[in-house]
Amino acid sequence: MENKTESIFTDYLVRAITRDGSIRALACVTTGLVADASRRHGTWPTASAALGRGLTAGALMGALLKTGQRVALRFEGNGPLKRVLVEADSNGAVRGGVGNPEVSSVRDDGKLDVGGALGQAGLLTVTKDLGLKEPYTGTVILYTSEIAEDLAYYLTESEQVPSAVGLGTYVEADGSISAAGGFLIQSLPPGNEELVERLMARIEGMPPVTELLRRGVTPEGLLEYLFEGIPFNTLEKRALAFVCSCSRERIERVLVSLGKDDLAALIDEQGGAEVTCELCRERYRFDRGELERLLAGLSAH
Structure with a gap:
């Protein structure tokens, strides 16, 4: 994937640590992959902003994992957006979508209302596949529904790692x-x-990420700023x-998991x-013959 940093969008992430080892930091640009995701999902401005923040959060969380591990973030609220679902892995691959792409709401100050779109009541669920028998799952209430603050709240409260997060997506x-x-x-x-206090003061006084x-x-x-x-x-x-893990073979396994009766009914009715x-809106079509082949394989088994 290294050559992707030389693409037109130059999406990449940098990881750093203070020389005394007390603070680690990650920073990234995700303009290209967010633009790709917004195009795939046909998102309206506020949905694009929420999806962009979610995808960037996924990229940052993925960079904290070891090789072969994966993480899923699910921001689910009572607003018209419904949810933001993102998956990321340790190799820099990110994918995700929203529950309702046709959301465009603006706050009184003229900024896109991501918090209102997601809703003020809901949950953030973080699921990590660490290669163990069972995935690790942590859940917290939505703190502000602004995505960045919710992720910082989760990391600080659930994983007991004091954290600050800044996310931004600028929609023209x-x-x-x-x-x-x-x-x-x-x-x-x-x-x-002392360093934490200096950093918090720096963050509080900095311009929006997208402005920079x-x-x-x-x-x-x-990071230098x-x-x-x-x-x-x-x-x-x-x-x-933006890389999705879906494939025709995986979708076939989903269809097979329906069982013989449901698969036969699908063939008869449709x-x-x-x-x-x-997550990526890729469409997979199966004609009658392909479904009958799957059904025959089930019957033989």
Whole structure:
């Protein structure tokens, strides 16, 4: 995936740590993959902003995993957007979608109302596939429904790692995505209260992430801005891309899992099937002959 950092959108993530080892930080630009996802899902402006924040959050969380591990984030609220569902892995692959793409609401200050679209009552569920027998799952209530604050709240409360998160997606008047990205900062034990206070003051006074990205600030530049006057080392730079794990073979297994009776009823009633992936909107069509082949395999088994 390394060559993807040289694409037109140059989506990538940088991971760093302070020289005293007390704070780790990640920063990324995700403009290309968010634009790809918004196009696939046909999202309206507010839905695009929410999806962009969710995908960026997934990219940041994925970078905390070990090789071969995966994470899923599910922000589910009582607003018209319904939910934001994102999956990411340790290799920089991110995918996701929203419950209702046709949402465009604006706050009184003229900004897109992501919190209102998601709803003020709901849950954030984080599921990690760490290669063990059972996945790890943690759930917290939606703190503000603004995505970034919810993720920081989850990491601080559920995983007991004090965290600050900044996410942004800039949607142009024509609905296109001109900037997306974010950062994640975490305090590591035993901690350094002085550095934490300096960083929090820096974060509180910084412009919106998308404003910096639209100025041309890179992930490296974001880290330099945040860590002004604080020595740190860059650990890694990795490419990011919208990549879905769905395939025709996987969808076939889903159809087979319906069982003989339901599969036979599908053939009789519809004479075929069309399945759309929730995360990338790829459509898989199966004609009568293909469904009968699956049914024959079930019967033989």
